[in-house]
Amino acid sequence: MSKHHSWPRFITLEGGEGVGKSTNLAAMAELLRATGRELVVTREPGGTPLAETIRELLLAPRDEKVAPDAELLLLFAGRAQHWQQVILPALQRGAWVLCDRFLDATYAYQGGGRGLDVGLIDSLSELVLKAQGPALTLLLDVDVATGMSRASERAALDRFEQEQLSFFERVRASYLARAEAEPERMKRIDAGQALAAVQRDVASVLSAHIAHCEIHHVD
Numbered sequence: 001m002s003k004h005h006s007w008p009r010f011i012t013l014e015g016g017e018g019v020g021k022s023t024n025l026a027a028m029a030e031l032l033r034a035t036g037r038e039l040v041v042t043r044e045p046g047g048t049p050l051a052e053t054i055r056e057l058l059l060a061p062r063d064e065k066v067a068p069d070a071e072l073l074l075l076f077a078g079r080a081q082h083w084q085q086v087i088l089p090a091l092q093r094g095a096w097v098l099c100d101r102f103l104d105a106t107y108a109y110q111g112g113g114r115g116l117d118v119g120l121i122d123s124l125s126e127l128v129l130k131a132q133g134p135a136l137t138l139l140l141d142v143d144v145a146t147g148m149s150r151a152s153e154r155a156a157l158d159r160f161e162q163e164q165l166s167f168f169e170r171v172r173a174s175y176l177a178r179a180e181a182e183p184e185r186m187k188r189i190d191a192g193q194a195l196a197a198v199q200r201d202v203a204s205v206l207s208a209h210i211a212h213c214e215i216h217h218v219d
């Protein structure tokens, strides 16, 4: 395996369903824009026209059972396109990239939730990302019942949101295990707090990271 490279200006936001990612993304973007650098805000699955088409395929509820391997390959097809066309060029020209979900979601949903072999995810990740990834990941974490009740306030549930609670318990456990294994990169935020407290914690972690990048003049 190649040596891992973390891009300091690549930041990802993760968590289960209804944890408040969309709600917190705008304030995060504002903090990053205040640095005066270019900011690219993007998401996975998606982030390019082709990858957004793949997102539609992945999220649409359907009668046909989707094979977990097929789901995984579709995710990585979209990720390859997104990485090569959007994320990597932005990082190379010195921009911040703020991405709503990335590789950790695959370990959590396809590894934890679907029970796919983690070695398979490692291999696809190596192929597509060549051991590159974010220097900072914020994990918004709340108990599954709270997250699902927040998510279900929306009009229609997508194919993932229609899964059983036990699926989301495995997703959450997998996210938490990753945060515990990589505490420097992946910061858990208690998303069960009132929104103002969540936003304060998010801003504190992000501001510390921005200050670190500025002090150390990272490129």
Ligand SMILES: Nc1ncnc2c1ncn2[C@@H]1O[C@H](COP(=O)(O)OP(=O)(O)OP(=O)(O)O)[C@@H](O)[C@H]1O
Pocket (backbone or CB within 6 Å): 015, 016, 017, 018, 019, 020, 021, 022, 023, 024, 150, 151, 153, 191, 192, 193, 194, 195, 196, 198
């Ligand atoms: N800390 C909070 N306390 C109470 N409600 C919240 C909190 N954070 C977000 N919400 C509410 O929960 C709902 C879901 O939030 P949001 O859409 O930001 O979640 P999400 O993580 O983006 O969801 P998904 O990933 O499923 O799209 C929204 O109605 C939002 O206003």
Ligand SMILES: Cc1cn([C@H]2C[C@H](O)[C@@H](COP(=O)(O)O)O2)c(=O)[nH]c1=O
Pocket (backbone or CB within 6 Å): 017, 044, 045, 075, 100, 101, 102, 103, 104, 105, 106, 107, 109, 110, 160, 161
């Ligand atoms: C990147 C990624 C995403 N998913 C799932 C997780 C969510 O249910 C949907 C995306 O929708 P949201 O608007 O971001 O909540 O896709 C996944 O299973 N694996 C992944 O790698």
